[in-house]
Amino acid sequence: MKSYQEMSKEELLACKAELEAAYKEIQDRDLSLNMARGKPSSAQLDTGVGLLDALTSKDNLFSEEGTDCRNYGVLDGIVEAKRLMAAIMDVKDPENVIIYGNGSLSIMYDTVSRSYTHGVAGCTPWCKLDQVKWLCPVPGYDRHFAITEHFGIEMINIPMLPTGPDMDMVEDLVSKDPSIKGIWCVPKYSNPQGITYSDETVKRFARLKPAAKDFRIYWDNAYVIHDLYEDDKDSLLDIIGECEKAGNPDLVFEFASLSKVSLAGAGIAALACSKANREETLRTMTIQTIGYDKLNMLRHVRYFKNLDGVKARMREHASSMRPKFEALLHLFDTELSGRGAGSWIAPKGGYFITYEAPEGCAKAIVQLCKEAGIVLTKAGAPFPYGKDPRDSVIRVAPSFPSAEELAVAGEVFVVCVKLATVKKLLGEAV
Amino acid sequence: MKSYQEMSKEELLACKAELEAAYKEIQDRDLSLNMARGKPSSAQLDTGVGLLDALTSKDNLFSEEGTDCRNYGVLDGIVEAKRLMAAIMDVKDPENVIIYGNGSLSIMYDTVSRSYTHGVAGCTPWCKLDQVKWLCPVPGYDRHFAITEHFGIEMINIPMLPTGPDMDMVEDLVSKDPSIKGIWCVPKYSNPQGITYSDETVKRFARLKPAAKDFRIYWDNAYVIHDLYEDDKDSLLDIIGECEKAGNPDLVFEFASLSKVSLAGAGIAALACSKANREETLRTMTIQTIGYDKLNMLRHVRYFKNLDGVKARMREHASSMRPKFEALLHLFDTELSGRGAGSWIAPKGGYFITYEAPEGCAKAIVQLCKEAGIVLTKAGAPFPYGKDPRDSVIRVAPSFPSAEELAVAGEVFVVCVKLATVKKLLGEAV
Numbered sequence: 001m002k003s004y005q006e007m008s009k010e011e012l013l014a015c016k017a018e019l020e021a022a023y024k025e026i027q028d029r030d031l032s033l034n035m036a037r038g039k040p041s042s043a044q045l046d047t048g049v050g051l052l053d054a055l056t057s058k059d060n061l062f063s064e065e066g067t068d069c070r071n072y073g074v075l076d077g078i079v080e081a082k083r084l085m086a087a088i089m090d091v092k093d094p095e096n097v098i099i100y101g102n103g104s105l106s107i108m109y110d111t112v113s114r115s116y117t118h119g120v121a122g123c124t125p126w127c128k129l130d131q132v133k134w135l136c137p138v139p140g141y142d143r144h145f146a147i148t149e150h151f152g153i154e155m156i157n158i159p160m161l162p163t164g165p166d167m168d169m170v171e172d173l174v175s176k177d178p179s180i181k182g183i184w185c186v187p188k189y190s191n192p193q194g195i196t197y198s199d200e201t202v203k204r205f206a207r208l209k210p211a212a213k214d215f216r217i218y219w220d221n222a223y224v225i226h227d228l229y230e231d232d233k234d235s236l237l238d239i240i241g242e243c244e245k246a247g248n249p250d251l252v253f254e255f256a257s258l259s260k261v262s263l264a265g266a267g268i269a270a271l272a273c274s275k276a277n278r279e280e281t282l283r284t285m286t287i288q289t290i291g292y293d294k295l296n297m298l299r300h301v302r303y304f305k306n307l308d309g310v311k312a313r314m315r316e317h318a319s320s321m322r323p324k325f326e327a328l329l330h331l332f333d334t335e336l337s338g339r340g341a342g343s344w345i346a347p348k349g350g351y352f353i354t355y356e357a358p359e360g361c362a363k364a365i366v367q368l369c370k371e372a373g374i375v376l377t378k379a380g381a382p383f384p385y386g387k388d389p390r391d392s393v394i395r396v397a398p399s400f401p402s403a404e405e406l407a408v409a410g411e412v413f414v415v416c417v418k419l420a421t422v423k424k425l426l427g428e429a430v
Numbered sequence: 431m432k433s434y435q436e437m438s439k440e441e442l443l444a445c446k447a448e449l450e451a452a453y454k455e456i457q458d459r460d461l462s463l464n465m466a467r468g469k470p471s472s473a474q475l476d477t478g479v480g481l482l483d484a485l486t487s488k489d490n491l492f493s494e495e496g497t498d499c500r501n502y503g504v505l506d507g508i509v510e511a512k513r514l515m516a517a518i519m520d521v522k523d524p525e526n527v528i529i530y531g532n533g534s535l536s537i538m539y540d541t542v543s544r545s546y547t548h549g550v551a552g553c554t555p556w557c558k559l560d561q562v563k564w565l566c567p568v569p570g571y572d573r574h575f576a577i578t579e580h581f582g583i584e585m586i587n588i589p590m591l592p593t594g595p596d597m598d599m600v601e602d603l604v605s606k607d608p609s610i611k612g613i614w615c616v617p618k619y620s621n622p623q624g625i626t627y628s629d630e631t632v633k634r635f636a637r638l639k640p641a642a643k644d645f646r647i648y649w650d651n652a653y654v655i656h657d658l659y660e661d662d663k664d665s666l667l668d669i670i671g672e673c674e675k676a677g678n679p680d681l682v683f684e685f686a687s688l689s690k691v692s693l694a695g696a697g698i699a700a701l702a703c704s705k706a707n708r709e710e711t712l713r714t715m716t717i718q719t720i721g722y723d724k725l726n727m728l729r730h731v732r733y734f735k736n737l738d739g740v741k742a743r744m745r746e747h748a749s750s751m752r753p754k755f756e757a758l759l760h761l762f763d764t765e766l767s768g769r770g771a772g773s774w775i776a777p778k779g780g781y782f783i784t785y786e787a788p789e790g791c792a793k794a795i796v797q798l799c800k801e802a803g804i805v806l807t808k809a810g811a812p813f814p815y816g817k818d819p820r821d822s823v824i825r826v827a828p829s830f831p832s833a834e835e836l837a838v839a840g841e842v843f844v845v846c847v848k849l850a851t852v853k854k855l856l857g858e859a860v
Contacts, residue, residue, distance in 0.1 A: 037502065045500040049487040052725070057479040070475040070693045072467070101531045102723045109718040116547055117557065117581065127547065127557035143720075150717045151547065263500045266725040287580045288539040290573075293532040295482070295696040296723070 003340035004421055012422050019419040023372065026412050031373030033409045038191070038351035039400040040264050044320045048313065051262045054303035055295060069294035075286055076278075077270075081297035085270035087307040089221055089256050090238045097272045098281060101292045104257035104269040108218060109147050111253055111271070114284045115181070116151050120214035121250065121280065126151070126181065135173060135183035137165035139354060139382030139393045141191040144184040144220070148384075155384035158183070160190065162345075164197035167204040178211040182218055188236045189223035192382050192395035193354040194347020196234035206242035208251065216277075219254040223350040225314050226260060228322045234348050240272060249274040258300060260351070261310060261317075268292075268300050321351075324398040324406050328353060331410045341421040342392075354382075355394040355413075361420040362391045364430035368416035374409050433770035434851055442852050449849040453802065456842050461803030463839045468621070468781035469830040470694050474750045478743065481692045484733035485725060499724040505716055506708075507700075511727035515700035517737040519651055519686050520668045527702045528711060531722045534687035534699040538648060539577050541683055541701070544714045545611070546581050550644035551680065551710065556581070556611065565603060565613035567595035569784060569812030569823045571621040574614040574650065578814075585814035588613070590620065592775075594627030597634040608641040612648055618666045619653035622812050622825035623784040624777020626664035636672035638681060646707075649684040653780040655744050656690060658752045664778050670702060679704040688730060690747075690781070691740060698722075698730050751781075754828040754836050758783060761840045771851040772822075784812075785824040785843075791850040792821045794860035798846035804839050 004012065055061070061069050063078040076082075077099025086094040100107050116132075119125040126132045133154045136145060140160075148155055156173065159166045164187070174180055185205075187197040197205075205217055219239050227233040243251045250273075258267030271281065304310045329346050332355070336342065342357040357365055362379040369376050377395040380386040396413070398406055423430045434442065485491070491499050493508040506512075507529025516524035530537050546562075549555040556562045563584045566575060570590075578585055586603065589596045594617070604610055615635075617627040627635075635647055649669050657663040673681045680703075688697030701711065734740045759776050762785070766772065772787040787795055792809040799806050807825040810816040826843070828836055853860045 039502050042498065042501075045498070049491070049500065052485055052487045052489075052491075055482055057482045059482075061479070061482075068472065068475070070479065070696065071472075072469050072689070072694045103719055103721075106719045113543060113547060117543060125557075127555075143717075146717050150714070259502070263725065264502045265721055266500065266723045284580070287573075287576050289533055289536045291533075291695055293696045293723075293726070295693065296726070 001338055003338060004425055005340040009426070012426055016419070016422045016426065019415055019422060022415050023368070023419055026372045026415060029373070031408065031412065033373060033401055033405050034375045035397045035401060035409055036375045036377045037400070038260070038397050040260060041320065041400050041402065043402065044317060044399070045263060047316045047320070048262050051266075051299060051303045055299040059302070061295070061298065063294065063298065067294065069298045072290050074294060075289075075291050076282060077292065078294055078297050080301045081268060084301055084304065084306065084310070085256065085268070086272065088225055088310055089254060089270065089272055090224070091240055091254070091272040092238070096240070096275060096278055097270050098278060098285070099292060099297055100269045100271065102265055102267055102269065102296075103259060104220065104222065104255040105143055107255055107269055107271050108144070108220065111218070111281070112147050112151055114281070115214065118284065120216065121276070123214035129179070131179045133177065133180045135170060135180060136384045137183070137185065138384070139192050139395070140184055141186055141220070142377070142381040144218070145384045148184070153181075156180075157384060157389070160193060160195060162195060164195060164201035167201055171204065171208065174208055174210045174215060176211060180210070181212055181214055182216050184218050184220065186220050186222055187239070188221060188234060189226060189347055189350025191222065191350065192352040193345055194350045194352060195345065196236055199237050202237040202239055202242055206239060206246040206248060206251065208248070215251070217252040219252050221254055221256045222260070224256055225310065226317070226351070227314065227349040228318050228325055229348055230315060230318070232348055240274070243274075250276050253277060261313060262300060262303065266296070268297050321399060323403055325353065327403065327406055328396065328398050328410050331414060335414045336417060339418070339421070341417050351397060351399050353396045353398065355396055355417070357392050357394055357417060358421050358424055359390045359392050361424055361430055362388060362394050364420040365394060365416045368420060369413060372412050372416065374412045431768055433768060434855055435770040439856070442856050446849070446852045446856065449845055449852060452845050453798070453849055456802045456845060459803070461838065461842065463803060463831055463835050464805045465827045465831060465839055466805045466807050467830070468690070468827050470690060471750065471830050471832065473832065474747060474829070475693060477746045477750070478692050481696070481729060481733045485729040489732070491725070491728065493724065493728065497724065499728045502720050504724060505719075505721050506712060507722065508724055508727050510731045511698060514731055514734060514736065514740070515686065515698070516702065518655055518740055519684060519700065519702050520654070521670055521684070521702040522668070526670070526705060526708055527700050528708060528715070529722060529727055530699045530701065532695055532697055532699065532726070533689060534650065534652065534685040535573055537685055537699055537701050538574070538650065541648070541711070542577050542581055544711070545644065548714065550646065551706070553642075553644035559609070561609045563607065563610045565600060565610060566814045567613070567615065568814070569622050569825070570614055571616055571650070572807075572811040574648075575814045578614070583611075586610075587814060587819070590623060590625060592625060594625060594631035597631055601634065601638065604638055604640045604645060606641060610640070611642055611644055612646050614648050614650065616650050616652055617669070618651060618664060619656055619777055619780025621652065621780065622782040623775055624780045624782060625775065626666055629667050632667040632669055632672055636669060636676040636678060636681065638678070645681070647682040649682050651684055651686045652690070654686055655740065656747070656781070657744065657779040658748050658755055659778055660745065660748070662778055670704070680706050683707060691743060692730060692733065696726070698727050751829060753833055755783065757833065757836060758826065758828050758840050761844060765844045766847060769848070769851070771847050781827060781829050783826045783828065785826055785847070787822050787824055787847060788851050788854060789820045789822050791854055791860055792818060792824050794850040795824060795846045798850060799843060802842050802846065804842045
């Protein structure tokens, strides 16, 4: 099959006419589908709803250490919840895990906010500094970038490679510039590309020698157990262990949550870090709250029991997610491969597929999809300030639609990609 | 009965000997009781544990507006939870209520923190100001003062009168000093005195003309429905309505939570305010979280159904709390009235009784109690920086112990109060 680049103008015009007709036909179908966010599907949530039955008034409502979970108390979470989250995050010492409320995003917000108001490890609070900068591997997670932007932190793009962020660039910048205070990382099945950081990348992170004493790696291990294939999982080194080995124990904050394990928005979330970081975090946390919801912690522990229970659940998830990923990737392979209309990575886990369209086409494709009733993540969203310098990256979220809906949405997406590519090559406004 | 002040030295010495013998006898009993915090008792929690059965996997898990509460979404809370909290808080428009996670303390922390980092109503963020001051009616709630202290805000004591804070002083300070940005209020059954602000006090709050455009009243309506007597409740004017009438709609943030209604630490919490304050709050909240736990919101709505359901629950609470308050107050009346050993207010609701000991005796009494196995709130805690200028106020929290335990603890408390008073009058170190 010829790529669009190899076609004559006449061939391109013929393609365009055909694609426009297909697009018109799609528009007439009055579709309304959403591939914008990494939301679990209803079917997936159905399989996890037993969580609600895991704790009733008839049950023992005391933690294993004897705390009445119906009452106030226990700032950093019940020990069995710490143990469960430590096992999930592959963190050795459950003592260094703090259990929070229903989302890890607010832990990250709190951590940045606390650094801004009170500083890190005795350093000047960021609000008293003229300039604070942050490294942002791109494409990345829009909600991460929104936090740093909210605090007026200058964000610097770091290219993602197949092994993770460009570590030459990270090492160079971090070692020279003391105004760089952090980096956002989604180290396993990254949002949105699905890349897992290589062992070498993790080790290089652990060995960083930042110019700023208060530089921290924000390690958002959001998809730590979100594998698609039981026998073909990516593996990720334990960053906390690597930092300890490298003599940099305080370099990292690691975040995780059960929102995409139990029920979205009704899970529990956790922070893992060194003893010093933990103690500093708790000094603010004790001002901020009397403690998070221990009954929901207990509910999760009773429901999952242990890591095996969590893994069993994740196999159910995978069986619902896998066909969606495969269907979309199959469609890309058959319809878009070799057409010169963009490229993609086939992830082995996580919640997203990233489609890299020809330069200057992403916004147009998202807009075409929107006008055909398919909502995608806004073009540019995976970049700081919403600015994709090449206008090329599109995040596709296959989790929410049903398999049938996804087949339709994928078909529309393919037509829009082709149409935008062809128009671009013809020099038309896309 | 003679007061201690009327006694001769010999009589005092005789009293002291008798009290010391009684104290020694108490110490030999190896007691271990806690009246330090406003924690519900186990018996009280037993009556609310049905909450856990209010939402099962068999139930409809959609909100009345059709939101799947198992999934992400809805930043400000499901509408039925807003309506329930609005009814509890006596706020007219549920739209102006935002539902949060399990505690109101973290809403207050967030609100101060956001003002510090991003400012209020377009004013300079407090972190960029040389000085920020705050008014603190005293005695008050130690966790309030901890928040403002954490942000380096200078706290100014405002005396509490039987009608609420000294409004002459509040009006005077607020109208003159633009560095005063807020005031902590527990307007109904105040922590720790149990005072409810008079209608005139609420109206004067609503009519304040602060020098600072970003001055806000922090109205912590923690005990809004925590009455002890069905037929003898304090009533509190709706501050939000009063502020609107006075042309000051943006003057107040009102906080409440169900921690002391359903289960402590597993409830839901709410912020009520004007439209402008709500919109400003949501602009940060959308960065901070994808949304709070909607299943716990739904669980509470299904459990209580409506305000009547909540009121029925609070009558159960009252029947457990009332005998404790009455037993302690009866003990004070019979053992301490007319002795010149301090004074107290009998509250009609809330969680605390405040004992005002003779000047210079509070620390000593708390210490004597501690050494006899009775833990009280630290003396000084109800004041900013933990400093009671008269060393006189003791917060007594009768909620947690059983009636039997409370009888014992009360007896010990009385002996310690008398002993400290007598030693003080004798000029001995207390």
